[in-house]
Amino acid sequence: MSWQSFPKVELHLHLEGAAPPAFIRGLAAEKKIDLRGIFREDGSYAYENFEHFLTVYEAACTVLTTPEDYRRLTLAVLEESAAHGVVYSETFVSPDFCGGGDVEAWRDYLAAMEEAAAEAERKFGITLKAIVTSIRHFGPDKARAPAICAAETKGAFLTGYGMAGAEMVGRPGDYTWAFDCAREAGLHLTCHAGEWGGPDMVADTLRDLAPERIGHGVNAIHDPALVDRLAEAGTVLEVCPGSNVVLNATPGGWSGHPIARLRERGVRVTVSTDDPPFFHTTMTREYEGLEKAFGWGEEEFRALNRTALDAAFCDADTKTRIGTLLEGTP
Numbered sequence: 001m002s003w004q005s006f007p008k009v010e011l012h013l014h015l016e017g018a019a020p021p022a023f024i025r026g027l028a029a030e031k032k033i034d035l036r037g038i039f040r041e042d043g044s045y046a047y048e049n050f051e052h053f054l055t056v057y058e059a060a061c062t063v064l065t066t067p068e069d070y071r072r073l074t075l076a077v078l079e080e081s082a083a084h085g086v087v088y089s090e091t092f093v094s095p096d097f098c099g100g101g102d103v104e105a106w107r108d109y110l111a112a113m114e115e116a117a118a119e120a121e122r123k124f125g126i127t128l129k130a131i132v133t134s135i136r137h138f139g140p141d142k143a144r145a146p147a148i149c150a151a152e153t154k155g156a157f158l159t160g161y162g163m164a165g166a167e168m169v170g171r172p173g174d175y176t177w178a179f180d181c182a183r184e185a186g187l188h189l190t191c192h193a194g195e196w197g198g199p200d201m202v203a204d205t206l207r208d209l210a211p212e213r214i215g216h217g218v219n220a221i222h223d224p225a226l227v228d229r230l231a232e233a234g235t236v237l238e239v240c241p242g243s244n245v246v247l248n249a250t251p252g253g254w255s256g257h258p259i260a261r262l263r264e265r266g267v268r269v270t271v272s273t274d275d276p277p278f279f280h281t282t283m284t285r286e287y288e289g290l291e292k293a294f295g296w297g298e299e300e301f302r303a304l305n306r307t308a309l310d311a312a313f314c315d316a317d318t319k320t321r322i323g324t325l326l327e328g329t330p
């Protein structure tokens with residue numbers, strides 16, 4: 001069956017990474033910025049490997065320079081997500097790209113994104129919450145400003161803090177200041193780990209940063225004791241199978257992806273797209289890939305969405321309202 005209209009919850013989506021290529025090309029043309037080098041002839045993003053992907057990603061971000069750009073970006077991304085049945089989404093946004101880590105500049109960007117989210121909710125029936133991220137490969141010192149921005153602007157829309165970027169830069173313990181700052185402000189916490197790093201990175205992240213959720217976390221599969229601990233603690237993994245397959249973060253393609261084994265071992269897994277146009281994916285394609293690889297159907301997908309909603313960084317009223325949408329017939 002087509003899973004396109006099946007109601008979905010997505011927890012792991014980078015706002016700039018979700019930018020439709022046509023949107024970035026259009027904005028580059030308006031601003032007379034030459035970005036031809038980052039696109040293939042067919043118009044998709046061109047990159048060779050994960051490091052190159054980060055470079056192309058940051059190049060695409062150079063056209064996004066004003067709050068108005070982010071308002072339009074947020075609307076374009078949410079329209080695309082809603083077209084794939086997503087009724088609730090959380091997106092990573094970085095003050096490093098939105099005002100250079102300055103709190104007052106950041107407020108304007110955040111207000112623009114919140115305005116777009118309200119418009120998308122009216123027009124497309126999708127609810128969005130934002131999670132501020134520090135960019136790990138900018139280093140521990142530069143991780144502080146985004147955490148302060150997040151702490152200063154926590155509210156109904158901005159509900160979480162986390163860390164993305166190149167996972168092998170530094171150790172989790174180098175970033176405790178930023179996570180403690182966000183935790184003290186009452187923000188929910190998540191952190192990328194176990195996408196490129198091994199199970200030790202997941203374990204150290206849980207020990208030193210104590211996030212509620214782990215972004216990816218799939219390499220935990222290589223340590224059975226850690227898998228048991230994740231299952232017992234109820235730690236939620238934001239798994240992005242299509243991203244892992246395209247970047248070769250996990251071996252064996254879709255059928256070898258650890259999500260099914262983690263789930264069988266009792267780990268609470270969810271499904272997201274990460275940076276969908278970069279990985280030629282959508283939430284519909286993720287569901288199709290899982291159906292084909294593991295025979296998952298309505299029962300499994302409903303359970304995944306319930307787990308995701310349980311772990312969502314939003315208030316109880318929103319959870320109740322979204323829960324009703326999930327129960328509806330697809």
Ligand SMILES: [Zn+2]
Nearest residue numbers: 164192215274
């Ligand atoms: Zn990610």
